[in-house]
Every structure is written in structure tokens, then in C-alpha cells.
Amino acid sequence: MNRKIIYSLLASLGCVTAHSSFANLTINEVDADQSGIDSSEFIELYDGGIGETSLTGYSLVFYNGSNDQSYRTVDLNNLSTNSNGYFVICGDDSLVENCDLDLTPNTNLIQNGADAVALFQAQASEFPNGSQVTNAHLISALVYDTNDNDDLGLSVLLTGGAVQVNENQAGNKDFESIQACSEWTTALPTPGLDNQCEPVEPISDLGECGETNQSAFNYISTVQGDMSDVYSDASLLLDQYVIIEAIVTTDLQGGPLANGDTSYQYSGYWLQEEIADYDDNDNTSEGVFVYDFSNDVNVGDKVRLLAQVAEFNQVTQLKSVQEMKVCSQNNHLPDAISLSLPVNSLTDFEALEGMLVSNAQHLVISDLYGTGYGLGNYGQFVVSSKLHFQPTEIALPMSEEAQAISEARLLDVLLIDDGVSKSYPSFIPFPDSSGLSADNPMRIGYTVPQVAGVLHAYRNNYTLVPSAITIDPTHARTLEPVKDTNANLIIAGMNVLNYFNGDGLGGGFPTARGARTAEAFDMQSKKIVAALQAIDADIIGLMELENDGFSSNSAIQNLMSELNQVQRAGNEYRFVNPFPDEPGKLMGTDAITVGLLYRPGKVSLMGETVILNSVNSPLDDDGEPLFDDSKNRPSLIQTFNFDHQKFTLSVNHLKSKGSRCGEVNEGSDGQASCNIMRTRAAEGLSQFLATNPTGIKTKEIMILGDLNAYSKEDPMQTFYSHGFANLKYTDKATEAQPYSYSFSGFLGSLDHALASESLLEHVVSVDAWHINSVEDSLMDYQTEENGQNYDSIDHYAEPDAYRSSDHDPIVVSLDMPGGHLGFFGLALLSALAFSRKTSMEDAR
Structure with missing residues (x-):
């Protein structure tokens, strides 16, 4: 029975245990402490005896227990286990037998504890020295010590809270290593050889079929x-x-x-x-x-x-x-046992481990990645009784309701696995026998009326390997977002997922982010253009553009040019340029930035184009800027005129939830990292917009963008306190429970459109177009994973809107007063706008 899995799941959603692995790769033996100067240290990996297992795409990370941060990372690309399945990393191969990779330094390579070593299926570049401990992409880990207190900061994330292993448990730390047997033990070192586990003599007599009287016979x-x-x-x-x-x-x-x-x-x-x-x-x-x-x-x-x-x-x-x-x-x-989700207790799963089961009710695909390695990587996805939403999307942080939402999902997830462990196979047998393809996708929200197979446990997840499965394309793709037919103005926001265009001349790849090749970038451009063309907005706020200025070779110029190639005459876009006289000037120092496209045939610019940053931010009571552009991307603010109706739009991309900001008790309240940073930015932006920063006085204001906060979190509450309405939670929304992003099996809204009270009365609909969050990443433009090319995934990307990003675009329909000009009126306005080549709009 998989008993420790119960504790691990409750302790840390998604963490893996000490012996957890895939393709049988584990940390099998570690010798961190010898007499005097540690000169014979080593770590042994083992693939279960398969042999010649490629280690490309894997990294070994060493963690320091004093601060729970990495201090060394080993790149395992282009290496493999030997014919017996072992791979040994050491500090001095003259002192360690069977060493396959000799590292520098020769002595004190591995700290003595309480520390940890962990094997990840990820590139070494993801773990620079000083990286905080994580369990993302974790394969195997050992938290160890020499008579030290347990380090929960390491063990909770790496080994599910299991007691760390003492190399001195037998009082012989200088001469023994830690070895994986039925449990971790210590014995004389055996680098590259079988561990010294206590042998058990096998029984010699199998007996005849049907005999039950032998002492070794068991049910x-x-x-x-x-x-x-x-x-x-x-x-x-x-x-x-x-x-x-x-x-x-x-x-x-x-x-x-x-x-x-x-x-x-x-x-x-x-x-x-x-x-x-x-x-x-x-x-x-x-x-x-x-x-x-x-x-x-x-x-x-x-x-x-x-x-x-x-x-x-x-x-x-x-x-x-x-x-x-x-x-x-x-x-x-x-006969298969009927299994209903959610289970009453994780023991309900455990009591069926290894048995044939079938679903008792229709299930829904709730995640394509978070609980396992993902649909593309190992043919895995998650089913549940319903879709699950981020606790802080629908409940206040730290509330009993939020805690209950988080805990409830643990009882309502079942990992479906195709039974094939090859990474990125060319054939994935879902959603039907014809296999996954660009036009036969798998999406979150598809229903599973029938699934049957054997129940297993894998990497702290209960797993079903199906012998039969039926998947129905419920909530299938749509060709365009929902827009109200009474609307005369459409505003959209879209995160374009690291749109980096190389040197702007067709070369310069790979760049710091985004597409790694010119071919991949071409696919990325076509997918984003397909999405924006289907949205057909009059104003578009963009997030995650390369921050490379506004010259003819810039990313925003590239995207605008590509988009304009598919526009009808008079419907082309221009971009808002805050630096018309300095095309190479950047908006802040971050690698990515925000941008604005607009149709001068539909709207015109008014007042100044303004950037909110640390310099012009409102101040707190201590005189410090509320908006910190060293973490948040500067906001781009512009007032528009639409048929004599003016409104101000702010495009924003606040600090992510990933890397830390050094805040007190950071992440402990369920709002992830940098919540205070985002909340201060929300306060600063709200105060700034109240000053009419563009020089045009108006009460019609919209805040648009990737705010990196779910709808009940502190930054959003700050916006609400300043009178802004979250449009996706008004009666103008096209769905009862909105979302724009999927993470760790939960759906939620990081992307928002907020409107002031006076602008809200002109909003007739708001839609999150689900072309990205519910699609698998196989459908995006990338043809590599963890820095490695996989030919098998090339055939999934098509120049369509689906998985053009990882966030869903938000589309707002407005019915502005006086805006119903009819066909001839619009044509005349377009002609007038395009004849004014030297106007202010041209400069921007």
C-alpha cells in the first residue's frame, strides 16, 4: 500500500517523496561525510537496472539547509546511466570507484547537513545558485544530516515532510553512506554497485497451482x-x-x-x-x-x-x-469496482490500489499538467467530478472557505496515464483512437463519460491506466469570442507570452525569452495574429512584449505589421508610442513590457501618453513610491476619443507570483509571492489615475491587463475600494464563473478588465475567450522542452488562435453614446483619419 502518499498529499500539494521517480530514475546512494576533509563524496543515480538511460533534460541540485537555497547545480545533459543502470557523480574519481562525472572541487563537494540533494527533470539554468527550494519537476530527493535537527523547509517540499536521513544513524558516518533499500539505511559505500541491503533468502518451492497450504502462500x-x-x-x-x-x-x-x-x-x-x-x-x-x-x-x-x-x-x-x-x-x-469522485477519504483510493476500477459518474478533465508530468510529456491528464477554481478566486485569502476549497480538490483528482513512459511520444492515444492532433485536441472541460482500468499510485498521485476511455468534446473550441451585437466599440487585452522578435530582421534567435528559432517565432506570430484577428478589437492592450523600444525593428512594430497585413483597408492598427522622438527608448528595465494598439479609423488619441513608474508614483506615508517598477512593469496610460466620448485606458502587468520579493511571511496567506508589492502597485495606480494623468479630465476609466492577482486577493480588493468594478463579475459577463488561467489544477482569473462606475454603464458584455488556458502547451509554437528539441511535438502547432499564449484574452464590448454611425459614417471617419498623415496620431 502507498501509505506515505496520504501524508504527502495533505502536507504539500504536488510534492514528491524521497524515492519518487519516473523511468525508474532515483537518487540511490549518497556519501556526504568522511573522516577529516571530505574527499570521497559521491551521489549515485540508478535507473532500476534498465541501463543506458539518457539523463538529458535532468539536473542535480544541491540545497543548503541553513537557508533552503541551492548552492550547486549539475547539468546532466548528454550523459546516461551505464549498462547496469548506475551513474555516479563525485569530487575525486581517484578516490571514488566507478565515478562517471568528476566535479570540482575535489573536497567538500557535498555539504554535511542538514542539507539535501534533488534530481529534477529541468535544465540546470533554472537553478542558479541561491534558488529557493522547489518541488516543480522534482524526480527524486534525499534530505540528510549528521545528527542535526530536521529541516522542514527542505523536507516538506522535497520529501513530503518525511524525517530526514541521518548518515550517522549507526554511529559510523565517516565510513558509511546513505543507501536506498526498502527504506533509507547506512552501510559501507558501494558506488556504481548494488546497495548493501540485508539479503533475504528466497523460497525454493513454488508448489502447484491451487495449493494454499505452503507457509509462503499469501493472498x-x-x-x-x-x-x-x-x-x-x-x-x-x-x-x-x-x-x-x-x-x-x-x-x-x-x-x-x-x-x-x-x-x-x-x-x-x-x-x-x-x-x-x-x-x-x-x-x-x-x-x-x-x-x-x-x-x-x-x-x-x-x-x-x-x-x-x-x-x-x-x-x-x-x-x-x-x-x-x-x-x-x-x-x-x-469486475471493475465502481469509483465515485470525490472520495470521502484518500484511503478510499488506497484500498483499491492495484485493482480494476471504473467511473461511477461522468467526470471532467480538470487539468492537463499540474498533478503529473503533463499530456505531452508522458500522456497524462487529470479528471475530477467538476472543474476546480483557485481558492482566492472565489473566497477571501485565509478564510475557512478558501481552505476548504483547497482541501476539497485533494479528494477529487485522478491522474489518467497512457501507460507509456516515453517523453514526448509521437503518438498520444487521447482523446480517441486517432490520437492527439492540432485539430483533435484535449481541453480542460472535456467530459469523460466512461473510463476503466487499473488503479495505481504514481508520484503522490492516484493514477488510472485506462483499458477503455471515452472523451467527449464538451466546451469545444469556438471561432471567436462572445461580443454583444449592440456594441460599437471593442476593447481587448491579451498576454502574448514573451513575444520576442530576435534582431527584428529575421535573425538573432534564440533570445532571452520566447521563441528559440526564427521558425518558432513565425509560428508564434501567426498564432497571435489569428487570435487578434478573430477578436477584431478596436483597441488592444498587450502584455509580455519584448521591451526593445518602438523602432522599425521592435517587437511591437513587428506584431502590428503582421496584424495589419490581414486587415481590410481603413481598419489597420497603429501603436501608442510614449517616446515618438526616441524610438529606441525602453519602458522600464524589465525584459518584457506592455503595449497598446488602436485603430485610428475608430478612435483618436487625446492628451499625453503617460507611463506610471517609480519616479512619478504616488507615495506612501513614509515617502516611498507605491508603484515599484523594479518589480512591476510600468503601466501605459492613454486617453482616447470615440465620437466625442473620452475615456482613459491603463494597460498593466503587475509583478508575478513566482520569484520572491522578500516580504514578511511571504506566501503564507495563500496569495503567493509579492502580494504586498502588487497591492501597493494597485493603490499607486488607483491614486495616479484619479489625477487625470494624461491631462484630460474624465471619469470613464478602464484598467486592463495581467494583474497577477486572483479576484478575491488584496490587490483586487484595493481596486474595488477605489470604485473599480471587476467586469467579469458583473451582469455583463458571459459566464457565471470566469477564469483566464490554469495553474496546478485550479482555474482562476489573473487577467482583468476593471471599469469605473461611469464607464461601467456603457459596458454591454465581457468575455474571457478560452483559447489558451484550457489548451495543452503542445499546441503552442515551441518545438522544444527544457532546452531539448523533440521532433514528435512539431506537428501539433498550427497557425491558429489556439494556445497562442498561456492566458486567455479578455474582450469588452461597449455601447458608447453617439457611436452608431452606420457603414457610411464609419467609412467617412476612417478616410478622414488616414488622410491626416502628419497628425498627432501619426507620431504615435
Whole structure:
């Protein structure tokens, strides 16, 4: 039974345990402490004995327990385990046998603890020295010490709060290493060789099919144990050899796939007792996984085998099969157990581990990445009874309601896995047998009326490997956003996901962000243009443009030119230029910036173009700027005229929730990092807009952009206190529960359109067009992952609007007074606007 998974899930959503791995890669042995100067230190990785496993795309990170930050990162690209499955990293290969990678320094390479080493499936560049501990992309970790107190800052995130391992537990730290056996232990070092785990002598007599009187014979329920003891460390029969006789229900030993690809699967199969052999205890499982790719079996075989009870990834399994015979074939499989979500307790999952299950109700795809490695990476996605929304999207931070929302999701997620462990395969067997493709996508919100298969546990997630599944395209793609037919003015905001155009001349790739090749950038441009063309807005606020000025080679000029190529005459866009006399000047110092496009045939500019930054920000009581542009991107503010109606628009991109800002108790209130920074920015922006900064007095104001705050969080409350309405939560919204972004299995709104009271009365609809947040990242412009090219993902990107970014665009329809000119009136206004080549609008 996967007992520790219960604690890990409750302790830290998404964290992995000490022995967690995929493709069998684990940290298998660590020697951090020797007598005197530590000169024989090493870390051993192990792939379970498969051998020649590529380590490209993986990194080994060393963490310092004094500050829970990284102090060394090892790039494992272009390396692989040896033929026996081992890979050893050391400080001095003259002192460490079988060392594959000798690092500098020769001594004191690994700190003595309380510290940690962690294996990630991510590039080393993501872990510069001083990086805060994280469990994103974590594969395996060991938190260790030498008679030190436990470091919860490391263990909670890296090992689910498990007690750290003491290298001096036997009082022999100078001569022993920490080794992975049924649990972590210490023994004489064995770099590149089998760990010195206590041997258990196998039984020699398998017996005949049907015999139950042998002392080693056990039913699977006995091996798995009673789940009422959910926090028990392992099977009571751990390391013992047992005889089991049961039916093969699922075979994932490996082999060719239907499309001809070679399968990298679980290297084993699942056994389940015949119904007549079930015990009467609902807390025990009747199924178990057998790690065995040597003895060929088929679904329906009744097999009798002699194998050792083991724990891997804290899941009870059978391994080291000594003897096996097929008793009969083509047996009827046990009936699948009906599983309903949400479960009452995680023990409901646990008691069915290894057994065939089927869904009791229609389920919905709630996540394409967050709980597992993702649809593209390993063919995984998450189903639930309903969509889940960020706690602070619908409840106040730290409230009992927010806490309940967070906890409820733990009981309502099931990871669906295709059973193939190859990273970025060329064929993904969802949503139907024809496989994933650009025009046959998987989207959050699709329903799953039927799914059946074996229930497993994987990386602290309960996983179903389906033998049958039906996916219906509920909430399918739409061709355009919802816009009110009475509207005469459309305003939209869109995050364009690091739109970096190289040197602006077709070269200069890769850049600091965004597309890594000219071809990928061409696809990115086409996708964004397709989205903006379908939105067909009169004014467009943009976020995540490359901050490279406003010259003819700039990113905003590139995007505008591409977009104008598909506009009809008189409908072209221009960009708002805050520096008409200095085209190379940048808006702030961040790598990305905001921008504004508008149709001069529909609206004209009024007053000054203004940038809010630290210099002109309103001040707090201590005289410090409320708006800090060292973290927040400067806001771009412009007043527009529409048929003698004026309004001011501010385009914004506040500090992200990722990297930290050094705030007191940062992130402890459920609002992630830099909440105070964003809240101060919201206060500063609100005060600034109240001063009519463009020089045009108006009460009609809109705040648009990626505010990096969910709708109930402090920054949003600050805007509300200044009289701004969140349009997606008014009666003008096109959906009852809006969202624009998906993160860790929760939907929420980071992208907002806020309106002052006087402008609100002109709003007739607001729509978050779900072309990005619910789509898998395979559909975007990138053809690489973690710095590695994967030919298999090239064929998913198409020059359409879908996954043109990771945020959904927000589209606001307004019915402004006096704006219904009709066709001829609009044509005349367009002609007049385009004849004024030397006007103020041309300069901007």
C-alpha cells in the first residue's frame, strides 16, 4: 500500500517523496561525510537496472539547509546511466570507484547537513545558485544530516515532510553512506554497485497451482495490509518472499504500440485475486503490481509466482520474481469496482490500489499538467467530478472557505496515464483512437463519460491506466469570442507570452525569452495574429512584449505589421508610442513590457501618453513610491476619443507570483509571492489615475491587463475600494464563473478588465475567450522542452488562435453614446483619419 502518499498529499500539494521517480530514475546512494576533509563524496543515480538511460533534460541540485537555497547545480545533459543502470557523480574519481562525472572541487563537494540533494527533470539554468527550494519537476530527493535537527523547509517540499536521513544513524558516518533499500539505511559505500541491503533468502518451492497450504502462500490482501493503518510505513511482509496466485488484469511490460512506436512502459503487470479469494475487509486491496519484464504474461492469465515484497515510490509491489508458472489462460477478469469522485477519504483510493476500477459518474478533465508530468510529456491528464477554481478566486485569502476549497480538490483528482513512459511520444492515444492532433485536441472541460482500468499510485498521485476511455468534446473550441451585437466599440487585452522578435530582421534567435528559432517565432506570430484577428478589437492592450523600444525593428512594430497585413483597408492598427522622438527608448528595465494598439479609423488619441513608474508614483506615508517598477512593469496610460466620448485606458502587468520579493511571511496567506508589492502597485495606480494623468479630465476609466492577482486577493480588493468594478463579475459577463488561467489544477482569473462606475454603464458584455488556458502547451509554437528539441511535438502547432499564449484574452464590448454611425459614417471617419498623415496620431 502507498501509505506515505496520504501524508504527502495533505502536507504539500504536488510534492514528491524521497524515492519518487519516473523511468525508474532515483537518487540511490549518497556519501556526504568522511573522516577529516571530505574527499570521497559521491551521489549515485540508478535507473532500476534498465541501463543506458539518457539523463538529458535532468539536473542535480544541491540545497543548503541553513537557508533552503541551492548552492550547486549539475547539468546532466548528454550523459546516461551505464549498462547496469548506475551513474555516479563525485569530487575525486581517484578516490571514488566507478565515478562517471568528476566535479570540482575535489573536497567538500557535498555539504554535511542538514542539507539535501534533488534530481529534477529541468535544465540546470533554472537553478542558479541561491534558488529557493522547489518541488516543480522534482524526480527524486534525499534530505540528510549528521545528527542535526530536521529541516522542514527542505523536507516538506522535497520529501513530503518525511524525517530526514541521518548518515550517522549507526554511529559510523565517516565510513558509511546513505543507501536506498526498502527504506533509507547506512552501510559501507558501494558506488556504481548494488546497495548493501540485508539479503533475504528466497523460497525454493513454488508448489502447484491451487495449493494454499505452503507457509509462503499469501493472498494479495495480506501483502497489501489493512488500510485502517494508513500511516504504516510499509507492507508487514516487506522483503519477504511470498507465493501469490492471481489473474493478470493489465500488462504493461513493454513492446510495440499500435502505431509502430517502441513502448516504454511500466516494465510489469498487475495481478488481482479472483472474487472467490477476496477477503471481507473493504480496507484491503485485492490487487498488486509486479515489477517483472522477463516472464511474458497476457491479460487473463492466472499465474502463480514466487517474488519478493517491496516498496517502490512507497507503493507496495512484488519484484525479483524467482519462479512463475501460468496456471490457465483467458480467464474472466474480476469486475471493475465502481469509483465515485470525490472520495470521502484518500484511503478510499488506497484500498483499491492495484485493482480494476471504473467511473461511477461522468467526470471532467480538470487539468492537463499540474498533478503529473503533463499530456505531452508522458500522456497524462487529470479528471475530477467538476472543474476546480483557485481558492482566492472565489473566497477571501485565509478564510475557512478558501481552505476548504483547497482541501476539497485533494479528494477529487485522478491522474489518467497512457501507460507509456516515453517523453514526448509521437503518438498520444487521447482523446480517441486517432490520437492527439492540432485539430483533435484535449481541453480542460472535456467530459469523460466512461473510463476503466487499473488503479495505481504514481508520484503522490492516484493514477488510472485506462483499458477503455471515452472523451467527449464538451466546451469545444469556438471561432471567436462572445461580443454583444449592440456594441460599437471593442476593447481587448491579451498576454502574448514573451513575444520576442530576435534582431527584428529575421535573425538573432534564440533570445532571452520566447521563441528559440526564427521558425518558432513565425509560428508564434501567426498564432497571435489569428487570435487578434478573430477578436477584431478596436483597441488592444498587450502584455509580455519584448521591451526593445518602438523602432522599425521592435517587437511591437513587428506584431502590428503582421496584424495589419490581414486587415481590410481603413481598419489597420497603429501603436501608442510614449517616446515618438526616441524610438529606441525602453519602458522600464524589465525584459518584457506592455503595449497598446488602436485603430485610428475608430478612435483618436487625446492628451499625453503617460507611463506610471517609480519616479512619478504616488507615495506612501513614509515617502516611498507605491508603484515599484523594479518589480512591476510600468503601466501605459492613454486617453482616447470615440465620437466625442473620452475615456482613459491603463494597460498593466503587475509583478508575478513566482520569484520572491522578500516580504514578511511571504506566501503564507495563500496569495503567493509579492502580494504586498502588487497591492501597493494597485493603490499607486488607483491614486495616479484619479489625477487625470494624461491631462484630460474624465471619469470613464478602464484598467486592463495581467494583474497577477486572483479576484478575491488584496490587490483586487484595493481596486474595488477605489470604485473599480471587476467586469467579469458583473451582469455583463458571459459566464457565471470566469477564469483566464490554469495553474496546478485550479482555474482562476489573473487577467482583468476593471471599469469605473461611469464607464461601467456603457459596458454591454465581457468575455474571457478560452483559447489558451484550457489548451495543452503542445499546441503552442515551441518545438522544444527544457532546452531539448523533440521532433514528435512539431506537428501539433498550427497557425491558429489556439494556445497562442498561456492566458486567455479578455474582450469588452461597449455601447458608447453617439457611436452608431452606420457603414457610411464609419467609412467617412476612417478616410478622414488616414488622410491626416502628419497628425498627432501619426507620431504615435
